[in-house]
Amino acid sequence: MYRRIALVAILTATVTGLGAAQLLPGRAPVAHADGLTSYGSCENLLQHYRTELATIVTSPGYRLGGPIEAAADSSATSVAGGAERSSGDASAVGTGPTGTNLQEQGVDEPDLAKLRDGRLVVLVGNTLRVVSAEDDPRLLGSLRVSDNDAWGGELLLVGDRALVVVPGWRQDRRTDDESSDKSRRIAPDFMGTPTTEVVLVDLASDEPRLLERSVYDAQYVSARLVDGTVRLVTTTQPQPLVYYPITSGRAAEQQSRNANLRAAGAVGLDTLLPQVVRTDAAGTILEQGTAVPCDRTFHARNATGASTLLVTTMRPSEGLAATDRTAVTTDGDLVYASEDRLYVATSRWGTVSPLIDTWMGPANPATDEVSTQLHAFDITSDTETRYVGSGTVPGYVLGRWALSSHEGALRVATTRQPPWNGEQTGETSSMLVKLAERDGALVETGRVGGLGRTEHIRAVRYFGDIAAVVTFRQTDPLYMVDLSGTPKVLGELKVPGFSTYLHPLGDGLLLGIGQDATKEGQVTGMQVSVFDVSDLTKPALRDKLRLGQGWSAALDDSRAFGYDPQRRQAMFAFTGYDQSVVSNMEQSSALGITVSTDGDLSLAGQLDLAANTWPQRVLTDGDRVFAVADNGIVAGDAATMTRTGELSF
Numbered sequence: 001m002y003r004r005i006a007l008v009a010i011l012t013a014t015v016t017g018l019g020a021a022q023l024l025p026g027r028a029p030v031a032h033a034d035g036l037t038s039y040g041s042c043e044n045l046l047q048h049y050r051t052e053l054a055t056i057v058t059s060p061g062y063r064l065g066g067p068i069e070a071a072a073d074s075s076a077t078s079v080a081g082g083a084e085r086s087s088g089d090a091s092a093v094g095t096g097p098t099g100t101n102l103q104e105q106g107v108d109e110p111d112l113a114k115l116r117d118g119r120l121v122v123l124v125g126n127t128l129r130v131v132s133a134e135d136d137p138r139l140l141g142s143l144r145v146s147d148n149d150a151w152g153g154e155l156l157l158v159g160d161r162a163l164v165v166v167p168g169w170r171q172d173r174r175t176d177d178e179s180s181d182k183s184r185r186i187a188p189d190f191m192g193t194p195t196t197e198v199v200l201v202d203l204a205s206d207e208p209r210l211l212e213r214s215v216y217d218a219q220y221v222s223a224r225l226v227d228g229t230v231r232l233v234t235t236t237q238p239q240p241l242v243y244y245p246i247t248s249g250r251a252a253e254q255q256s257r258n259a260n261l262r263a264a265g266a267v268g269l270d271t272l273l274p275q276v277v278r279t280d281a282a283g284t285i286l287e288q289g290t291a292v293p294c295d296r297t298f299h300a301r302n303a304t305g306a307s308t309l310l311v312t313t314m315r316p317s318e319g320l321a322a323t324d325r326t327a328v329t330t331d332g333d334l335v336y337a338s339e340d341r342l343y344v345a346t347s348r349w350g351t352v353s354p355l356i357d358t359w360m361g362p363a364n365p366a367t368d369e370v371s372t373q374l375h376a377f378d379i380t381s382d383t384e385t386r387y388v389g390s391g392t393v394p395g396y397v398l399g400r401w402a403l404s405s406h407e408g409a410l411r412v413a414t415t416r417q418p419p420w421n422g423e424q425t426g427e428t429s430s431m432l433v434k435l436a437e438r439d440g441a442l443v444e445t446g447r448v449g450g451l452g453r454t455e456h457i458r459a460v461r462y463f464g465d466i467a468a469v470v471t472f473r474q475t476d477p478l479y480m481v482d483l484s485g486t487p488k489v490l491g492e493l494k495v496p497g498f499s500t501y502l503h504p505l506g507d508g509l510l511l512g513i514g515q516d517a518t519k520e521g522q523v524t525g526m527q528v529s530v531f532d533v534s535d536l537t538k539p540a541l542r543d544k545l546r547l548g549q550g551w552s553a554a555l556d557d558s559r560a561f562g563y564d565p566q567r568r569q570a571m572f573a574f575t576g577y578d579q580s581v582v583s584n585m586e587q588s589s590a591l592g593i594t595v596s597t598d599g600d601l602s603l604a605g606q607l608d609l610a611a612n613t614w615p616q617r618v619l620t621d622g623d624r625v626f627a628v629a630d631n632g633i634v635a636g637d638a639a640t641m642t643r644t645g646e647l648s649f
Helices: 002-016 044-055 248-265 353-362 419-425
Strands: 113-116 119-124 127-132 139-144 153-159 159-172 183-187 190-201 209-216 221-226 231-236 241-246 275-280 283-291 295-300 307-313 321-330 334-339 341-349 371-378 384-396 403-406 409-415 430-438 441-453 456-463 466-472 475-482 488-496 497-504 510-515 523-532 540-550 561-564 569-576 587-593 601-608 617-620 624-629 632-637 645-649
Touching: 044 248, 113 153, 113 617, 119 153, 119 624, 139 353, 153 221, 153 321, 159 221, 183 510, 190 231, 221 334, 221 441, 231 341, 307 341, 321 384, 334 403, 341 403, 341 409, 384 409, 384 430, 409 456, 409 466, 430 466, 441 475, 441 488, 456 510, 466 497, 466 510, 540 569, 540 601, 561 617, 569 617, 587 624, 601 632
Parallel strands: 190 221, 295 321, 384 441, 456 497
Antiparallel strands: 113 119, 119 127, 127 139, 153 159, 159 190, 183 241, 190 209, 209 275, 221 231, 231 307, 275 283, 307 321, 334 341, 341 371, 371 384, 403 409, 409 430, 430 441, 456 466, 466 475, 475 488, 497 510, 510 523, 523 540, 561 569, 569 587, 587 601, 617 624, 624 632, 632 645
16 A cells, blocks of 8 residues: 555656646546536535545545546637738747746746846745845845745745745644544645745845735645736645555455545535635734635536635735635646736646556546646736636646647647657657637637657747647657648658757747757757748758756756847756766856857857756846856856856855
């Protein structure tokens, strides 16, 4: 039993590392086209959730990633009218106003470091630091924003305030001795509640000052900032394990399952719906209780599952009080937002791996195919978030860059099979799907499939009606897809290696960061590539710069990449591994790479950091560049990448 539980945890962590989306096990959703309705009463909500929990109870507790809300029908094949096709000459894109490389201009994303008005605001662990953005950076002030030691926090800058989000975990105080039946035992290592701590900090002066704090009993997904309004997305799920048998045999397992059934039937609203406590700087409680009432929790007509997705709308300039909260019976793994829409997506399948079929149940081809649920919200209001519709598409999404909203259509790039399944069987391919909002549903209006057979998507970039899609298994097919009407492939390029992030440079050029590889698919080290996509029917590789064995945060997180269109310079952190030296020393640098108007690549400079230091972000402020790591900041000249100063934390 312990090995099975551990295996599930390992597999879940492995899948999470494949992309921004958490690909969790669970029954594939059944498609329908209904909008959401309110539960109307707490009695109705409790009845639904308790019933759903009972269907996913096992002897070790609730099955991880149980069934979720049914999605809207995406089987319609009518094609929307085509717009005039845009060219492949995407405009060059620079970083956002706070130094973060954004997916959509005008939509700020939370990050661990922000830059504004000559100051760097950096979150490391639970400490917020304000640093002068000058040649020799100085610490101006700091604030411990949380007693939680968890990592993974992020921040947004809203005017002269910082909104800091710190994910955490509150351990329950129950112990094994509280189980009256000694044939089963409460699992102390799994008993607890994920929390999301939101802290509002005044940055009017150099010394940060606490204003308010909200703590949600919910798991943090992400947040977005548009025109001073923040949407915070969290999920609340039932505890995965309650009792597990401590002796072997069917009798012990049945006793444990019966205990879990009783626990499911007695669960209360304080466990099912997210709770919130909001306090001021002095600790005075301003709000406490259920974050969203029962009649503001919505569901589809045939909804399944016991997870609650919560979108909290707030105006940080006025405090952390929610101006609106909308809850949906579903869960969510990643967030994408344009200036008028916010989408929450979940990719999932029925069985994690054949290795644990004995615990999760045998695979069912009818329900175990990978699918991705999508939920759309209207965010045009400054104070409200309105549900628009839901849909489902075949396959899983690698991350938020797989989604794009353009002229009223949502475009989604997916791969049909789980990574381990496709790699073993070769029975996978990718597709691009267009969806439109119709009567409370996201309805498919067209698709192109068969991209990269036996391969998986590694990168996607949209510009206008064009999508660039990279798949990989042995070589790197770069597909240029026209999305103006019925999606269709215009051109394809095959080169060794693959890109995990694509960035428009203008002049018909597209930059890719990724891995070089042999013709057989063996990865040989990092590389930067420039593709000429001015002729969409004949994309071409213009230049390649090999960096050797190493790693960069920009491979997995686009916020770790920066581009200065005026200087035509890309910047990101790189840690090189010199395998010729038997040592634990690893050299990290902030690299500046120049791209000529013809697409030729050259190394502008290399800002070296201390050995065994792993920089997470590289930000620029005019002629200065700053490499931000957990243990400090190194400043340099942006043109030459030569060091000008440093600050240790």
